[in-house]
Each structure stands twice: as C-alpha cells, then as structure tokens.
Amino acid sequence: MAWDERDYNRDSYEPSRPFGGVSSxxxxxxxxxxxxxxxxxxxxIFAGSIRADAVSPESLGSFxxxxxxxxxxxxxxxxxxxxxxxxxxxxxxxIGLYFFGRLMESWWGSRRFVAFYLLCGMCGGVLFAIIGLVxxxxxxxxxxxRDHGTHPDExxxxxxxxxxxxxxxxxxxxxxxxxxxxLFPPIPMSMRTMALVxxxxxxxxxxxxxxxxxxxxxxxxxxxxxxxxxxxPQLLNFVHQGLIIQIAxxxxxxxxxxxxxxxxKQDAQVNRIxxxxxxxxxxxxxxxxxxxxxxxxxRQRRVS
Numbered sequence: 001m002a003w004d005e006r007d008y009n010r011d012s013y014e015p016s017r018p019f020g021g022v023s024s025x026x027x028x029x030x031x032x033x034x035x036x037x038x039x040x041x042x043x044x045i046f047a048g049s050i051r052a053d054a055v056s057p058e059s060l061g062s063f064x065x066x067x068x069x070x071x072x073x074x075x076x077x078x079x080x081x082x083x084x085x086x087x088x089x090x091x092x093x094x095i096g097l098y099f100f101g102r103l104m105e106s107w108w109g110s111r112r113f114v115a116f117y118l119l120c121g122m123c124g125g126v127l128f129a130i131i132g133l134v135x136x137x138x139x140x141x142x143x144x145x146r147d148h149g150t151h152p153d154e155x156x157x158x159x160x161x162x163x164x165x166x167x168x169x170x171x172x173x174x175x176x177x178x179x180x181x182x183l184f185p186p187i188p189m190s191m192r193t194m195a196l197v198x199x200x201x202x203x204x205x206x207x208x209x210x211x212x213x214x215x216x217x218x219x220x221x222x223x224x225x226x227x228x229x230x231x232x233p234q235l236l237n238f239v240h241q242g243l244i245i246q247i248a249x250x251x252x253x254x255x256x257x258x259x260x261x262x263x264x265k266q267d268a269q270v271n272r273i274x275x276x277x278x279x280x281x282x283x284x285x286x287x288x289x290x291x292x293x294x295x296x297x298x299r300q301r302r303v304s
Contacts, residue, residue, distance in 0.1 A: 027102070027105065027110070028101075028105055028110045028113050028114055028117075029097060029098065029101040029102050029105050029113075032097060032101070032117065033094055033097060033098060035082060036082055036084070036090065036093070036094060036097075036160060037090070037094070039082045039083065040083075040084055040087075040090050043083060043084075060079075061075075061076065061079035061080055061082070061083050061158070062076065062079075062080050062083060062156035062157065062158045063076045063077065063080035063125050063128070063156065063157050063158070064076075064153065064154050064155055064156050064157070065129050065132050065133065065152070065153040065154075065155075066151075066153040066154045067154075068080075068125065068129070069129060070153070076125075077121075077122045077125055078118060078121070078122070080121075080125065080157060080158050080159070081118070081121035081122075081159070081160050081162070081163055082160070083158035083159070084158060084159050084160070085158055085159065089158075089159055093159060093160045093161055093164050095183075096164040096167065096168060097160065097163075097164060097167070099180075100164075100167045100168055100171045101113075101117075101167055103171050103174070103175065104116065104167050104170050104171060107170075107174060108233075108236070111239050112233075112236045112239050114239075115236050115239045116166065116167075116170070116226070116229055116236065117163045117166070117167070118163070119166075119225060119229070120162055120163045120165070120166025120167070120221075120222040120223075120225050120226050120229075121160060121162045121163040121166075121222060122162075123162065123166070123221040123222055123224065123225035124161065124162020124163070124165070124166075124217075124218035124219065124220075124221040124222040125157075125162070125218065125221070126221055127217045127218060127220055127221025127224070128157055128214050128215075128217045128218040128221065130217075131206065131213070131214060131217040132152050132153065132155070132214065136152035136153075137152075137209070138206065138209050138213040138214060138217070155214060157214060157215055157218055159215070159218075161215065161218060161219050161222070162218045162219060162221055162222030163222055164222070165198070165199075165202075165219045165220070165222040165223040165226065166222040166223060166225055166226025166229075167226060168194070168195050168198065168223070168226070169195050169199070169223040169226040169227045169230075170226040170227070170229070170230040171191055171195070172191045172192045172194070172195035172196075173227060173230045173231065174230060175191050176190060176191055176192035177190050177191070177192070178190065178191045179191075180194055182194070195223075198219075199219075199220070199223055201216075202216040202217075202219045202220050202223075203216075203220065206220065266292070266295075266296060266299075267296075269292050270292065270293065270296045273285065273289045273292060273293050274293075276289070
C-alpha cells in the first residue's frame, strides 16, 4: 500500500474544516510516525519482552480475543496499533499515515485527529473480534500466526492498519476526486477509487477466507468507523482544547456550592443558639452548642 500525493491534483472544492485545523507548533502525524518507528526499533532489540515475536501468546501488547476481551487487558485495544509484524508492515502503514494523515489532521485538528486515529484502530479490533466469535475458522490461520497453532481466541494481531484504513476512507469521503499516484505500480487514480480498491481487496479476503482474513477484518473495522466519524464529526465533540479546564471548573463550582451549603447550615445553627442565649441565658447552652458558637466566632474573626 503505497502512494504519492501531488499538489496540482487538489480538489477544486476543499471541504470545510469543522474544528479549526492543526494546532500550531507540532504535528500529531509526526509524533505518531516517530512513536511507531521507535516502538518497532525497541521491539526488534528487545524481542521477547515487548512484542514476543509479535504473534506469540507471550506478547504484552498485541490484540487477541482472549486477552483483550475475556481477560479484560484493555490496554491491548491501543497498544496493538503501535506494534508491527515486520519492516514492510511498518513501512506500508507509515507511508499511508504520512501522506493521508496530514489531510485528516488538517481537517480534524490535532486533538480530534488523535481520537479519530485511535478509535479507528480500536474499531478494527472490534470487527476482528466479531469475525473471530462468529466465524472462528476465518482467523485460525492468519498469515504468520498459523505456526503457533493457537485457539482462534488466542490469535494475535498487531499493526496500525485499522487506523490507516480509517484515514484512507475519511480522505476518500472528504476529497473523493483528488488525484493520487500509486508507487507500486505507478498508476494514477482518484482518492475514492484508491479507497474502493483497497476495501475491495480486504472484503474479498474476508469473504473467501484468506490466510489474513482476520487482519483484513480489522482493516474494514477501521474503515467503517472512519467513514462514520467523517460523516458525523460531532461525535468527537467530547475531545476539545478546553475539556480539562471545563472539568476542573465544574469541580471548583461543586466544591464552592458545597462550601456555601455548609456555611448556610452553620449560620442557621448559630442563629438558633443566639436565640436560646437571648431567651434563656448563656448558662443554658450545652457543650456542643458552646463549641459551635466558638467556631462561628473564630470564623468571623478570620473573615474580618
């Protein structure tokens, strides 16, 4: 999966950007490229601890039905997206991220693009799991995984392909007529045509039960969510620049309201005690009432 983007092939109509474009100063695509490459290098150096040959049951980050769902190892829904089986697997995904990710980040904005990227990858895991539960025979022999002879629930998948397919389909929806060039072979085509070609291959692989049908199911899961989110971008409204600030402000507001309620309750108690002093005298107060009156006096002194 390789292609090249040309400026002179831009669409005459640029879709509106609902969230204000890329944050200044950094690019999430650059960070994702770096993280994926660094993880791959570390994985290659420390094979057996991080990836454990990427597909063995000892892998700490790969995705499987058994580990991610039955054993509730929820981190695997994210970590598997940053592991790759071999260099070509990494290279093809990073080429797609580099050329198409920039378009999506520009449209979404950096923070929402991160959510889009990760959610598409997670949806790839969802469809892989559904296929595995409904038709386990389709993922029993997933490419290099067949040598491990594991139960379908234990089959491991790795890679950012679900996220990349979500990006590819998102770009095809937003820029359907933009011309792109495949690198191998060098064939020009529209963005929409390219997306349909890759989707067609993945659908065919799942239908005929190829040796990578489970992996292709993950591709399709990412593609489906990518299409849906671009059509309904408001679904990512929960991700925005002021989210943490708003949460903190609401916490402060609740704390202030609680404090005001406490003060009002204390004031009511003090008024009742003062009425008792006025009517019956100070000597009629209980130790508890005297303590409340003393605390109110000290609080008033601190305020003044």
